[in-house]
Amino acid sequence: MKKMLCGAVAAIALVGIAAPAAAQTNERHYAGTIVGIPYTSTNPNGFQTGLLELGLLGGIGTRYTAQADAPSDSETATPTVNVQFSLSGRVNKDCSFYAGNNANATNIDFGVIGVRTGNNENVNSAFEMVGPATAEIESLTAGCNFNNEVVITKSNVNGMVNAAAGGYDTDEFQANIPYSVAARWTGVAQNAVTSGTAQSLTVSTSQLNGTKTQGAWRSSMNIDIVAPAITNKGLVAGTYTGTTTLTLRAL
Structure with missing residues (x-):
């Protein structure tokens, strides 16, 4: 994970969600100033992202991204399991x-x-x-x-x-x-x-x-x-x- 810290201390909280399944983190944030006007953009669409990225190449603004990924369950999770045991034995006739x-x-x-x-x-x-x-x-x-x-x-x-x-x-x-x-x-x-x-x-x-x-x-x-x-x-x-x-x- 790559992070950018600007003039502050950032605390990263790591959370694993067991159930139900939740979307994994995929954050993209922009901030900057154009002609004296500050701006921010959170998770912009593809077109907006292209413009903001051009601004970064031109030395305008900054960017923060956070992405998390982990493999899903190997099989569908079963919060309740019932197991039935069949018991048997034999008594000889006598x-x-x-x-x-x-x-x-x-x-x-x-x-x-x-x-x-x-x-x-x-x-x-x-x-x-x-x-x-x-x-x-x-x-x-x-x-x-x-x-x-x-x-x-x-x-x-x-x-x-x-x-x-x-x-x-x-x-x-x-x-x-x-x-x-x-x-x-x-x-x-x-x-x-x-x-x-x-x-x-x-x-x-x-x-x-x-x-x-x-x-x-x-x-x-x-x-x-x-x-x-x-x-x-x-x-x-x-x-x-x-x-x-x-x-x-x-x-």
Whole structure:
């Protein structure tokens, strides 16, 4: 920037305008005296400027100019900016059932299943079950974190089976012990968004399996296995085995 000072001190104020955009400084001022008459001219037009410039060449008057320039914004200024962040994450589907700390916890052994062995029993009662065989199972941690199925499946619709029964009169004996399985927990129906209520699934002595569809749930679960006493036939001696599988399956 070039400036001319004549008999005075000039203070230059530098100003940057952020917004809104303003015209940049472009000042041209003339002053002088012609035939004893003082004159001034501020930002004259092109023709006037030519005459005044000729006067300067002839030694008449003076001139002051001020010009400022700076590059404009690289892009249109935005005094307010809104940025929307999209948040996302994923939770894996999972089902849980605490079934103890080792395999022994799920081996349900009824021990000796008592039958009527007294020699004073009526022939119509001999070798029949003394009473029902029962098992109670409880887990304090069970559930799924998404719509799911609770499934109970027996290995044999006949229940526990004596696979080495030998020969026997089928009118008087049998080599299987039917049993039912009933599970109880707290949950909700599939796709229901509501408070949990008592839920249950029962597979009867004559059924092989059963399924119940649920929404996400977590609670304790109780499982009752009941083999009712067989009182119309005797049981063949031997080992009776079977498996029951509880499946919690996220859909």
